[in-house]
Amino acid sequence: MEVNFIGPLGKVTGSCTWMQDKEKGWNFLIDCGMQQGEVTADEWNHQTWPFDPSEIKFIVLTHAHMDHSGLIPSLYDSGFNGKVYCTEETAAIADIQYRNSTHLNPELFNQKNIDSIKWCHFKKEPILGSYHPVDNDLFIQFLRTGHILGAVSVGIFWGPPRSPEQRSIVFSGDIGPQSEEHEVLPTIRHFMNPGKHNYAVMESTYGSTNRTSTEKDPGTRRDHLKSLVDRTMSNQGTLIIPAFALGRSQDILFDLHAIAAEEPDQYERIDFYYDFPLGKEIIDRTAPFWSKTESNLKKTRPLWLGKQIFKLLGLTNNDPEHLQQAIRAMLSISLHQDDPDWAGLEGGNKIAANWKPIVANNPPSPDEVASSNRPTVIITGSGNGDAGKASSWLSKLLTKDTTTVAVTGYCGSKTVCGKLLSIKSLSIPNRRMSKNIIDWSNPDRSVAVADIRASIEEIKGYSAHGDQEDLLNWALRNAIDGYLPAGDTFFLQHGDNHNRNSLRTALYKKAQELGFNIDVQLPEATTGWISLESSESTHRDADLNLIMEMLNQRPELKDMIKEEEES
Ligand SMILES: [Zn+2]
Ligand SMILES: [Zn+2]
Numbered sequence: 001m002e003v004n005f006i007g008p009l010g011k012v013t014g015s016c017t018w019m020q021d022k023e024k025g026w027n028f029l030i031d032c033g034m035q036q037g038e039v040t041a042d043e044w045n046h047q048t049w050p051f052d053p054s055e056i057k058f059i060v061l062t063h064a065h066m067d068h069s070g071l072i073p074s075l076y077d078s079g080f081n082g083k084v085y086c087t088e089e090t091a092a093i094a095d096i097q098y099r100n101s102t103h104l105n106p107e108l109f110n111q112k113n114i115d116s117i118k119w120c121h122f123k124k125e126p127i128l129g130s131y132h133p134v135d136n137d138l139f140i141q142f143l144r145t146g147h148i149l150g151a152v153s154v155g156i157f158w159g160p161p162r163s164p165e166q167r168s169i170v171f172s173g174d175i176g177p178q179s180e181e182h183e184v185l186p187t188i189r190h191f192m193n194p195g196k197h198n199y200a201v202m203e204s205t206y207g208s209t210n211r212t213s214t215e216k217d218p219g220t221r222r223d224h225l226k227s228l229v230d231r232t233m234s235n236q237g238t239l240i241i242p243a244f245a246l247g248r249s250q251d252i253l254f255d256l257h258a259i260a261a262e263e264p265d266q267y268e269r270i271d272f273y274y275d276f277p278l279g280k281e282i283i284d285r286t287a288p289f290w291s292k293t294e295s296n297l298k299k300t301r302p303l304w305l306g307k308q309i310f311k312l313l314g315l316t317n318n319d320p321e322h323l324q325q326a327i328r329a330m331l332s333i334s335l336h337q338d339d340p341d342w343a344g345l346e347g348g349n350k351i352a353a354n355w356k357p358i359v360a361n362n363p364p365s366p367d368e369v370a371s372s373n374r375p376t377v378i379i380t381g382s383g384n385g386d387a388g389k390a391s392s393w394l395s396k397l398l399t400k401d402t403t404t405v406a407v408t409g410y411c412g413s414k415t416v417c418g419k420l421l422s423i424k425s426l427s428i429p430n431r432r433m434s435k436n437i438i439d440w441s442n443p444d445r446s447v448a449v450a451d452i453r454a455s456i457e458e459i460k461g462y463s464a465h466g467d468q469e470d471l472l473n474w475a476l477r478n479a480i481d482g483y484l485p486a487g488d489t490f491f492l493q494h495g496d497n498h499n500r501n502s503l504r505t506a507l508y509k510k511a512q513e514l515g516f517n518i519d520v521q522l523p524e525a526t527t528g529w530i531s532l533e534s535s536e537s538t539h540r541d542a543d544l545n546l547i548m549e550m551l552n553q554r555p556e557l558k559d560m561i562k563e564e565e566e567s
Contacts, residue, residue, distance in 0.1 A: 001019060001020070001021045001026070001158050001167070001169075001531075001532045001533060002019070002020060002021070002529045002530060002531050002532055002533075003017060003018070003019050003169065003199075003201075003491075003529070003530050003532055004017070004018040004019070004020075004050070004527075004528060004529050004530070005017055005201075005491065005493050005523040005527060005530075006018055006049075006050065007033075007035075007044065008033075008035070008067075008493070008494050008495075009493065009523060009524060009525055010495075010496060010497045010500065010522075010524070011035065011038050011040070011496065012038075012067070012205050012494065012495060012496060013033060013034065013035045013036045013037065013038055013041075013067035014033050014034060014035035014036075014038070014041075014044050014045075014067060015030075015031040015032075015033040015062075015067060015068045015493070015494055016029060016030075016031055016032045016033060016071075017029065017030040017031065017171065017201065017493070018050070018051055019156065021158065024135075024136075024137075024138070024158075025057075026057065026135065026138060026158070027051075027055055027056055027057050028056060028057050028058045028059065028060065028082075029051075029056055029058075029059045029060070030059075030060050030061075030062070030154055030156075030171050030201075031059075031060075031061060031062055031068040031069070031171075031173075032059055032061075032068075032069070032070075032071045032072050032075055033065070033066060033067040033068040033069055033070050033071060034066050034067055034070030034071055035067070036066065036067055036070075037412055037414075045070075045071065045105070045108060046107075046108075049075075049078070052079070053075045053078040053079045053080035054078075054079035054080060054081065056075070056080050056082055057082050058082040058083045058084070058085060058120075058134065059072060059075070059080075059082065059083075059084045059085070060084075060085045060086070060140060060154050060156075060171075061084055061085065061086035061090055061094070062086075062090075062145075062151060062152060062153065062154055062171060062172075062173025062174070063086075063090055063145075063147060063148055063150055063151035063152065063173050063174060064089075064090045064091075064093035064094040064097065064148070064150060064151075064246065065148070065174065065246070066097060066101070068173065068174070069090075069094045069097075070097075070101075071108070072084060072094070072117065073098055073108070073109035073113040073114050073117060074108045074109045074113065076109075076113045076116045076117060077108075077109055077110075077113045081116075081118075082118065083118045083119075083120040084117055084118060084119055084120060085120050085121075085122070085132075085134065085140060086119070086120075086121070086150070086152075087121065087127065087142060087150040087152060088121045088150070088289070089149050089150025089286060089289045089304070090150035090151070090152075091119040091121065092150075092285055092286060092289075093148075093149065093150060093246060093282055093285075093286060095114065095117075095119075096278070096281050096282055096285060097245075097246075097278075097282075098114045098117075099111070099114060100278050100281075102114070122140075122142070126294050126295075126296075127142065127294075127303075128142050128143055128144055128152065128192065128294065128303065129141065129142075129143060129192070131157060131161070137158060137159055137160055137161070137166075138156075138157070138158050139155075139156075139157040139158075139161070140154060140155065140156060140157075141154070141155035141157065141195075142154060142155075143155070143191075143192040143193075143194055143195070144189060144190075144191055144192045144303075144304070145172065145173050145174060145175050145176055145191045145192075145474075146175070146176030146177070146178030146179075146183070146185075146188055146189060146190050146191035146466075147173065147174040147175060147176035147188070147191075147247075147464050147465070148174075148176075148188065148246055148247040148464055149188065149246075149247065149250075149286055149289060149290075149304055150289070150304075151173055151174060151176070152173060153170055153171060153172050153173050153175075153191075153192075153194050154170065154171045154173065155168055155169070155170045155171075155194070155195065155197060156168060156169050156170075156171075167198050167532060167533070168197040168198055168199075169197055169198065169199040169200070169201065169487070169532060170194045170195070170197045170199070170200050170201065170486055170487065171201045172194070172200070172201060172202045172203050172474065172486075173203070174203050174205070174464070174465060174494075175191060175202075175203060175465070175466045175470060175471055175474050176188060176191060176464055176465065176466055176470070177211075177216065177463060177464070177465065177466045177467065177470050178190040178191055178306065178466070178470075179191065179470060179473045182216065183218075183306045183307055183308055184216050184218060184461060185218075185247075185251050185306065185462070185464065186218060186251050186254045186255060186258075186306060186308045186309065186312075187247075187250050187251050187254050187305065187306055187308075187309070187330065188247070188304060188305075188306050188464075189302060189303070189304055189305060189306045189307070190306070190307075191466075191474055194474060194475075194486045195486070196484040196485070196486070196487075197486060197487045198487060198488055198489070198532065199487045199488070199489050199490075199491065199532060200475065200485075200486035200487030200489070200490050200491070201490075201491045201493050202471065202474075202475060202486075202490055202491070202492055202493070202494070202503070203465075203471075203492075203493070203494035203495060204471065204492045204494060204495030204499045204500045204502075204503040205465045205494065205495050205499065206463075206465050206466065206467045206468065206471070206495075206499065207468055207471060207492070207495050207499035207500060207502045207503030207506070208468065208498055208499045208501075208502030208503070209467045209468060209499075210467055210468050210469060211460075211467045211469075215460045215461055216461065217461070218308055218461065220461070221255070221459060221460065221461035221462070222255050222258060222259060224457075224459050224460075225252075225255055225256070225259065225406070225459055226259045228404050228406055228457055228459075229256070229259060229267070229270065229377060231404060231455075232270065232375045232376070232377065232402075232404060233266075233267075233269070233270055233375045235375075235402045236373040236374065236375050236402060237375065237376075237400065237401075237402025237403055237404065238369055238370075238375075238376045238377075238378065238397055238400070238402065238403050238404070239376070239377045239378070239403075239404045239405075239406060240378050240380065240390075240393050240394060240397060240403065240404070240405045240406070241377070241378065241379045241380070241405075241406045241408060242380060242381065242382065242383050242384065242385045242390045242394075242405070242407065242408070242417055243276070243279065243379050243380070243381060243383050243408060244279075244381065244382070244383035244409075245276065245278045245279035245282050245381055245383075246279075246282055247464050248383060248408060248409065248462055248464070249274070249276065249279040249282075249283060249379065249381070250283060250333065251462055252379055252408060252462065253274065253283075253333040253359070253379065254309070254330070254333055256272060256358065256377065256379075257329075257332065257333055257355065257357075257358055258312055258351065260272075260354075260356075260358045261351045261352075261354040261355045261356070262351055262354075264354040264356075267358075269374075269375065270375040270376070270377060271360050271374060271375070271376045271377070272337075272358045272359050272360060272376075272377045272379075273359065273360055273363040273364075273376065273377070273378050273379070274359050274363075274379050274380075275363040275378055275379070275380045275389045275393070276379065276380050276381040276388070276389060277389075278381060278388070279379075279381050283333070283334045284334055287331050287334045289303075289304060290302070290304060290305050290327055290330045290331060291327045291331075292304060293323065299318050300318075300320060300323065301317065301318070301323075302323065302326070302327070305326060305327065305330055309326045309329055309330060310322065310326050312351060313325070313326065313329060313345070313348040313349060313351055313352040313355065314348040314349030314351070314352055315347065315348045315352065321346075321347065322347060322348070325345045325346060325347055325348060325352065328345060329345060329352070329355050332355065332356065332357045333357070333359070335357035335359070336357060336359055336360065336361045337356070337357050337358055337359060337360055337361075338361070339357055342356060342357055344356065363378070364376075366392050366393050366395075366396035366397060367396065369396075369397070370396050370397055370400065378393055380393050383408075383409070383411075383417075384411045384412065384415035384416060384417045384418065385407075385411070385415060385416030385417040385420065386415050386416050386417075386440065386441075387440075387441070390416075391416070391440040391442060391445055392445070394416060394420075394438075394447075395440060395445035395446065395447055397454065398420075398438070398447045398451075398452045398453075398454045399447060399451045399452060399453055399454070400453060400454060401453035401454070403453070403454035403455070404454060404455045404456075404457060405417075405420055405454055405455070405456050405457065406457045406458075406459050407420060407421055407456065407457070407458045407459070408458075408459050408462040409462050409463050410463065416438055416440070419436075419438050420438070420456045421456065421458060423449055423452065423456065424456040424457070424458065428453065431449055431450060431452055432450050433450070434448075434449035434450050435449075435450075436448070436449040437449070438452075468502065468503060468506055471503060471506075472506060472507065472510050474486070475487075475490065475507060476507065476510050476511055476514060476516070477510075484516075485511060485514075485516050485518055487518070488517075488518060488519065489518070489519045489520075489521065490504075490507060490518060490519070490520045490521070491520075491521050491522075491523055491530075492504060492520065492521070492522050493523060497522070500522050501522070504520045504522065507520050508520060
């Protein structure tokens with residue numbers, strides 16, 4: 001087997017890796033994403049691939065974000081005709097995104113290409129963790145990465161199972177800020193230990209960032225959001241929250257429901273709207289997935305739903321009835337406030353007793369809201385304020401001093417929200433002196449910075465990417481419990497060079513502290529094929545000894561392996 005890293009290599013978007021074993025006839029890709037917002041985006045998205053798409057047998061997709069999935073339909077246009085292996089959730093979300101983006105890149109793909117995608121989901125339970133055969137002696141393993149709904153790391157195993165000849169590589173996909181002990185995001189469950197492989201391919205988007213404990217505290221984040229809702233109540237204004245359709249929208253809606261349920265009387269006089277058709281489609285279509293559970297010998301747990309919801313509502317994680325209540329609470333964010341089917345939650349604490357859908361039906365127009373003094377919260381897209389309904393809300397309401405705009409995550413400096421963040425601390429007199437204009441592709445929409453009276457706020461803690469600590473936890477930290485590093489060799493594929501270098505240094509340092517000998521490589525465009533068959537037998541034997549030692553210490557793992565063999 002050999003691997004060829006095609007992208008993004010020093011960039012953050014456009015993930016694509018090519019793997020092949022000429023002898024076995026294996027020829028497949030891991031992810032095939034668009035570049036977005038990079039100077040090379042046009043060139044990448046319209047490139048002639050180094051492979052012949054008609055000879056690629058299948059694609060394994062880590063998650064639905066377009067920078068990992070966006071060029072799959074166009075591969076079908078270029079002759080690819082194989083299956084796309086991914087979770088059911090990823091396929092559902094990617095399908096909606098493709099169908100909503102054909103008008104953006106009509107030259108890249110069309111409805112016919114989307115219709116011809118052969119989505120393929122594994123049936124063997126548990127979906128996450130099992131070794132799914134895709135050919136003789138070729139297996140795929142999915143493990144949750146706590147990034148977005150459906151997102152997984154992908155383990156590829158080749159060679160006879162449970163023999164010393166079997167080798168493996170794991171692709172992290174994108175890793176969320178959700179370690180098992182500390183889930184930062186409210187809705188998504190923690191990442192799973194990737195296990196031990198010969199090779200681990202990692203993202204390093206925030207490889208140089210270490211967030212503070214305040215930034216990682218869900219309570220601090222919700223308090224900040226609550227203070228903006230309170231301000232909007234008292235100044236009878238409008239709170240505009242630009243959000244991404246996927247993940248961010250659900251997280252913000254969940255936090256707003258929590259705020260409203262904590263003090264139900266306080267928020268009767270404020271209207272909450274979700275004015276984001278693409279986001280609404282994704283939320284509705286993915287709602288059933290939150291009910292999915294996974295079971296092992298002892299417990300049934302949610303497959304995707306995070307722990308915060310249980311804690312907040314005073315529910316326990318392992319009571320089947322409580323599990324149903326937590327799932328219903330999550331589903332309520334896709335309902336409207338007057339939904340006749342909503343019957344309240346049973347059990348739990350006072351917040352659970354007060355929990356109810358809060359989003360009002362039929363959002364008013366920006367003009368109507370601008371001329372009314374009814375306190376209003378609008379969640380809208382696009383997340384960076386550049387397009388969609390967000391552009392009409394912002395262009396209409398930025399000039400009002402009762403408006404607050406909450407930016408909820410990283411936005412490039414050229415985007416509308418990025419520009420708003422840059423004037424966040426600028427006083428009104430200083431804004432008045434600015435000659436800058438914020439404009440949108442619609443020529444009727446533009447606002448002079450000199451006229452902006454709105455307060456701009458940045459709420460931390462909604463990023464779906466882990467920081468350096470999270471990345472190290474995914475890669476190495478389980479070693480403390482007697483586990484092993486995710487790979488003997490790490491390839492840092494995804495992330496700009498500053499972040500790749502920082503993460504490499506941090507990985508070496510941490511591995512040394514833990515007594516592991518690892519190699520970390522930063523593949524470049526010129527690297528080409530890397531053989532994954534190089535002999536590391538001494539290394540390997542030492543690893544096997546460690547595994548045997550670990551199994552002897554933890555007999556329950558032996559039982560799990562036996563179960564796996566029997567099923
Ligand atoms: Zn992603
Ligand atoms: Zn990514």
